[in-house]
Amino acid sequence: MIDPDTVLVPTLGRPREGEALAYALETFPNADVTLLAVVTPLDARMSEGGVLERDDERTAAAREGASQLVAGVDQPAAADRVEIDTAAGQPGTVVPQYATDHDVDHVVMYGHDTRSSGLVSRFLGRGVATTVVDRTPRPVTVLE
Structure with a gap:
């Protein structure tokens, strides 16, 4: 494998x-x-009346969670090597599009849909990692 110049690591806060x-x-x-901190948008009908957090608050929380991930990695100079970005949308669509738009060479992600997949993923037979692998025109490494 040729060493990539750019690597994308999506995070969903899991x-x-x-x-x-x-x-x-x-x-x-x-x-x-x-x-890449992916923020899945809430249905506007569900969030009327301020019952749920606004999208800007959720984006800020996702960015903060990503910052904590970087700080928690036991790697020299991790903070200097990692750029944090956010994107809103469904992860299976956002991640491949981001990889294409930003000319990413490789994607590395944790396999959210392996072994302990949720009821919806099991029912539909697909999960986030599977969708990203299928839709991303770049190599994808999925960790279990």
Whole structure:
């Protein structure tokens, strides 16, 4: 495998995503790494009346969570090598589009839909990682 210049690590705010970031930093020590905090938009009808957080608050929280992931990685100079970005949308659409738009060479992600997949993923037979692999025209490494 040719060492990539750019690596994308998407995060959805789920456990063990720090492992994907650590893997990317260790495996591709010369690559620029982007940690993409994906914010799935809420249905506007559900959020009327301020019952749920506004999108800007959710985006800020996702960025903060991504910053904590970077800080929690035991890698020298991780903060200097990782750029944090955010994107709103469905992860299976946002991640492949981001990889294409930003000319990313490789995607590394934790396999949210392996072994412990949720009821909806099991019912539909697909999960986030599977969708990203199918839709991304770049190599994708999925960690379990």
